[in-house]
Amino acid sequence: MSNTAVGAADVPAARHYKKKSQATAIWRRFKKNKMAMIGLVIFSIMVIIAVCSPIFINYEKDVITQTISQRYQAPSLTHLVGTDQFGRDILCRVLWGARISMSVGIAVVALSLIIGSILGASAGFFGGTWDNVVMRLMDILLAIPGTMLAITIVAAMGNSIPNLLLALGIEQVPKMTRIVRSSVLTLKRADYIEAARACGTSNARIIFRHILPNAIGPILVQATLTVARTIISIAGLSFIGLGIQPPSPEWGAMISEAKSQLMNYPYLVMAPGIAIILTVTSLTLIGDGLRDALDPKLKN
Amino acid sequence: MHRYVIKRLLMLIPVMLGISFILYSIMTLTPGDPARLLLGDGATEEAIEQKRDELGLNKGFFGGYVDYLGKAAHGDFGKSYRSGEPVYKEVFTRFPNTLKLATLAIGISIIVGVLVGIIQAVRQYSLLDNVISAITLILTSMPDFWFGLILIILFAVELKLLPASGNQHWYNFILPGLTASMNYTAGTIRLTRSSMLEVIRSDYIRTARAKGVDERTITYKHALKNALLPVVTLIGINLGWQLGGTIIVEQIFAIPGIGTLMIGAVRSKDTPLLMASVLFVALLASLINLVTDILYAYIDPRIKAEYSK
Numbered sequence: 182m183s184n185t186a187v188g189a190a191d192v193p194a195a196r197h198y199k200k201k202s203q204a205t206a207i208w209r210r211f212k213k214n215k216m217a218m219i220g221l222v223i224f225s226i227m228v229i230i231a232v233c234s235p236i237f238i239n240y241e242k243d244v245i246t247q248t249i250s251q252r253y254q255a256p257s258l259t260h261l262v263g264t265d266q267f268g269r270d271i272l273c274r275v276l277w278g279a280r281i282s283m284s285v286g287i288a289v290v291a292l293s294l295i296i297g298s299i300l301g302a303s304a305g306f307f308g309g310t311w312d313n314v315v316m317r318l319m320d321i322l323l324a325i326p327g328t329m330l331a332i333t334i335v336a337a338m339g340n341s342i343p344n345l346l347l348a349l350g351i352e353q354v355p356k357m358t359r360i361v362r363s364s365v366l367t368l369k370r371a372d373y374i375e376a377a378r379a380c381g382t383s384n385a386r387i388i389f390r391h392i393l394p395n396a397i398g399p400i401l402v403q404a405t406l407t408v409a410r411t412i413i414s415i416a417g418l419s420f421i422g423l424g425i426q427p428p429s430p431e432w433g434a435m436i437s438e439a440k441s442q443l444m445n446y447p448y449l450v451m452a453p454g455i456a457i458i459l460t461v462t463s464l465t466l467i468g469d470g471l472r473d474a475l476d477p478k479l480k481n
Numbered sequence: 482m483h484r485y486v487i488k489r490l491l492m493l494i495p496v497m498l499g500i501s502f503i504l505y506s507i508m509t510l511t512p513g514d515p516a517r518l519l520l521g522d523g524a525t526e527e528a529i530e531q532k533r534d535e536l537g538l539n540k541g542f543f544g545g546y547v548d549y550l551g552k553a554a555h556g557d558f559g560k561s562y563r564s565g566e567p568v569y570k571e572v573f574t575r576f577p578n579t580l581k582l583a584t585l586a587i588g589i590s591i592i593v594g595v596l597v598g599i600i601q602a603v604r605q606y607s608l609l610d611n612v613i614s615a616i617t618l619i620l621t622s623m624p625d626f627w628f629g630l631i632l633i634i635l636f637a638v639e640l641k642l643l644p645a646s647g648n649q650h651w652y653n654f655i656l657p658g659l660t661a662s663m664n665y666t667a668g669t670i671r672l673t674r675s676s677m678l679e680v681i682r683s684d685y686i687r688t689a690r691a692k693g694v695d696e697r698t699i700t701y702k703h704a705l706k707n708a709l710l711p712v713v714t715l716i717g718i719n720l721g722w723q724l725g726g727t728i729i730v731e732q733i734f735a736i737p738g739i740g741t742l743m744i745g746a747v748r749s750k751d752t753p754l755l756m757a758s759v760l761f762v763a764l765l766a767s768l769i770n771l772v773t774d775i776l777y778a779y780i781d782p783r784i785k786a787e788y789s790k
Contacts, residue, residue, distance in 0.1 A: 320492075321499030326725025326766045329743060329759050333504065336747035337511040413624050420626050421732050421744070436627060447634040454627040461622035 207398075210474035217470020223463035231279040243273040245428040253446055262452050265435075266442050267428075274430035275452045281431045282460065285345070285415045286408040292350040294404060297357025302388045304358070305365030316362070319355040328352075328414065335423045345424060349414055353407050360403050364396030398475040402468050409464035416457055432457050482778065489771050493764070500763050501553075501756055505546050508752040514538075515562050515750040536562055549756075559753030561746075568757035571742060576761070578648055579738035582730065583723040585658035590665035591716060595709070598673025602708075603700055605678060613670070620667035629660035629733045646735040657734040661727050665719045672715050677708040710781055717773025721766030725759075 211217055238244060251268035254260050262271045304315040322330070334348035368374065369392065377391050393400075416433030418424030420440075425431035427438050432453040439449035516532035517524070524532075533539050540548055552559065558568050601610045620628075636656060637645035647653045680686065681704050689703050728740030739758050746755035778784045 317495060318499070321496050321503070324496050324763050324767055325500055325503075325759065326722055326762050328728055329725050329762065330503075332728065332744060333507055333747050333755065333759070336744065337507050337513075337750075339511075409622070413622075416624050417626060417729050420624075421729055423744075433624070433626075436630065440630065443630060443633060444638055447638060450627065450630050450634075454624070454631075457624055457627065458619060458622050462619060465618065465622055 207471075207474045211470050214470045214473060216466050217474070220463040220466025220470065223459060224467060227279055227460050227463065228283065230276050231283040234276050234280055238273050238277055240277065243270055244277045244430055245269070247428075263448070265439065265449055266446070271449070271452050274435060275432070275456050278430040278432045278435065278453065278456060279460070281425060281429065282412045282415065282457075285349070285425075286411045288346050289349045289353060289411040290404050290407045292346055293353035293357045293407060294400070296350070296354050298361050298393060298400070300354070301358040301361030302365050302393060305362035306369055306384065306388055306392070312362075315358065319358050322351065322355045328417065331414065331418065332421075332423060335418060340418075340423055340426070345415065345418070348418075349411050352414070353411070357400070357403060357407070360399050361393075361396065364399055365392055368392050368395055398471075402472045402475065405464055405468035405471060409461045409468070412457060412461055412464075482775075486771070486775065489774075493767055496767065497760060497764060498550075501550070501760060502546065504756050504759055505549065505752065508747075508750065508755060509542055509545065513750050515752065518750055519562060549753075558757045561754040562751045563749050563754070568754050571754060572739070572757050572761050575737055575739050575742045575758075578736050579724060579727055579731070579740065581654055582657055582661055582727050582736060582738060583720060585654055586661035586665060586723055586727070587716060587720050589658060589662040590669045590719065593662075594666050594669025595673050595712065598670045598712075599677055599700065599705065601670070601674040602677035602681065614674075617667040617670045620663055621671070623663065625660055625663055626729045626733055628663045629656070629730060632656050632659060633733075648736050653734075653736075657727075657730050657736060660733070661723065661730045665723065668719070669712060669715060673708065673712050676711050677704060680704045680708040683707075710777065713777055713780065714773055717769055717776070721769045724766055724769075725762045 246269070248264075248268035251260075251264050252266055254264040254268075256263045260270050260272070262275075265271055265274070300315050300319075304312040331348040331352055334351070335344055338344045338347075365388070374387060374391060377387050382391070412432075415424050415431065416436070419426075419431045419433030420437045422437065425434050427434050435453040436450050439446070439453075442449055514529070514533075516529045516536060516538060520529055520532055537545065537548060549559065560566060561568050561571055564571065597613060601613050604610050633645045633656065636643045643656050644653055645656070681700075686699060686704055689699050694703070724739070727736075727738060728744065730736070731738045731740040732744075739762055743755060743758045745751075746758060
C-alpha cells in the first residue's frame with residue numbers, strides 16, 4: 182500500500198517537470214523561427230481585434246445599419262477603407278467579422294478535438310473490433326469528397342450555427358481521429374505506460390493523463406491548421422449562400438454581397454479577402470513553425 | 482500485388498454503402514417533403530399523398546433504403562424527383578464539365594507546380610526562392626472563390642480578355658481552371674521543392690557529383706525521378722478531391738457541373754439525384770486514389786518489392 186502511494190506521488194511530479202522543460206525547449210525553437218513569430222504576432226493582433234471590437238464598434242450602429250446617403254464612399258478619414266453598397270463602413274464590418282470567423286474556427290476545432298480525441302484514443306488504445314469500426318467509419322467520412330458533405334448537411338438541415346458547426350466539424354473529425362490514433366499507437370507500447378498499468382492505473386486515466394498529454398504536439402499542429410481550413414470553409418459556404426447570412430459581416434458573406442457589384446465597385450471584395458488571407462497565413466505560419474519546433478530533426 | 486488491388490476494390494463496397502446510408506439519412510430525416518416541394522403550396526393532400534406513393538416515399542425509413550439498395554444493385558439508381566429522368570443521365574450530362582475543369586486545374590498544377598518547385602530547389606535561399614515561397618504561402622491561404630473574383634476583375638472586367646461565365650468554348654474554362662488550380666499549384670510547388678531538396682542531399686547524388694556528372698543531368702535525370710514520387714501521390718489525391726471540390730468554382734463561373742447539380746438536388750430534396758451525384762464522385766475519387774497507389778508501386782521498385790513479398 183505504501184509502495185503505491187510513493188509511486189503515485191512520484192509519477193505526476195516527474196511528468197510535470199518533463200512537460201515543463203519540453204514546452205520551454207519547444208518555445209525556444211519556435212522563437213528562433215522568424216516566419217513563425219511573424220505569424221504569431223499577426224494572429225495575436227487578429228485575436229485582440231476579435232475580442233476587443235465591441236469596445237470601439239457598436240454592432241447595431243456601425244456594422245449593420247444601412248445609410249443609403251453614404252453609399253460607395255471612397256476611403257477617407259471617417260471611413261478608412263470606404264463604405265459598401267448599403268453605406269456601411271467596410272473597416273468596421275471586417276473587424277467585426279474577425280469575431281465571427283475566429284469563434285467558428287475555435288468552436289469547430291474544439292468539437293473535432295473532443296470527438297477526435299475520444300474516438301482516436303480509444304481506437305488506438307483498445308484496438309481490435311472497436312478500432313476497426315471507428316477507422317472504417319472515418320474512411321467512409323473521408324471518402325466523401327471535398328465540401329460535398331458539408332454542403333449536403335447545411336442545405337438539408339438549414340444553416341443555423343449548430344448545423345454549420347456540425348457540417349464543418351464532421352470534415353475535420355476523421356483527420357483528428359487519425360492523428361490521435363497514430364500517436365496513441367506509438368505511445369501505448371512505451372515503458373512508462375507499462376509502468377502506469379503495473380501500478381493499476383485505470384484505462385481512462387492512462388489515456389487522458391499519460392498518453393494524450395504526450396501526444397499533444399501533432400494534435401496542436403493539426404488544431405492550428407484546422408482553424409485555418411475552417412475559416413476558409415465557412416467563408417466558402419457563406420459565399421455560396423449556405424453559411425452565415427447577411428447582414429452579418431462574416432467575411433465570405435461580405436464577399437458574396439460585394440459580388441453583385443463586381444463590375445462597378447470591384448474594391449468591395451478586397452478588404453474581407455485580405456482579412457481572410459492575413460488570418461489564414463498567420464495560422465499556417467504558426468502551424469509550420471510548431472511542427473518544426475516539435476520535431477527539430479524534420480527540418481534539416 | 483493482385484491480392485492488394487482486389488482487397489482495395491472490395492473495401493470500396495462497405496465505404497460506398499456507408500456513404501449512401503449517411504446521405505440517405507441526412508436527406509430523409511431532415512424536415513421537408515419532396516412531394517410537397519414538387520407540387521407547390523396549392524396542392525391538395527390527396528395529390529401529395531399520391532405523389533408520395535409514386536416517388537416511393539411511403540415505405541418508411543429502412544424500407545426506402547433497402548428498396549434503394551435493391552434497385553441500385555441492379556444498376557438502377559432511380560429517377561430524379563424533379564425532372565423524372567433517370568439520374569445517371571443527369572449525372573453524365575453534367576460530369577464532362579466538371580471533368581474538364583478538374584483535369585485542366587490539375588494539369589496547370591502539375592506543369593507549373595513541378596517546374597517552379599525544381600527551380601526553387603536548385604536555387605535554394607536565393608532571392609527568387611524566397612519570393613516564390615512567400616507567394617505560394619499566400620496562395621495556399623487564399624480562398625479559391627476570392628482568387629476567382631480577382632481573376633474576373635482583372636481579365637473580364639478590366640482587360641476584357643476572357644469571359645466571366647459560360648461553358649461553350651474552351652476559353653471559357655481558362656479562368657475557372659486557374660481558379661480551381663490555385664491552391665493545388667501552391668501545394669505542388671511546396672512539395673516538389675521540399676522533396677527535391679531532400680533528394681539532392683542524398684548520398685547517391687553526391688556519388689554522381691563525385692563521378693563528375695554535370696549538374697543538369699543530376700537535377701533532371703538522377704534527382705527528379707526520386708523527387709517526383711511523393712508528388713505523384715499528391716497529384717492523385719488532388720485529382721480525386723478536385724472532382725468533388727469544384728463546387729464553389731462552378732458557382733462563381735456559372736458552369737453546369739456536378740457541384741451545381743448536387744446543390745440543386747439537396748435544395749429540392751431530390752434524394753436519388755443527390756445520392757447518385759455524390760456516390761459517383763466518391764467512387765471515382767476512390768478509384769483514382771487506388772490507381773495512384775498502383776502507379777506509385779510501378780514507378781518505385783522499392784515499394785513493388787514490398788508488395789510481392
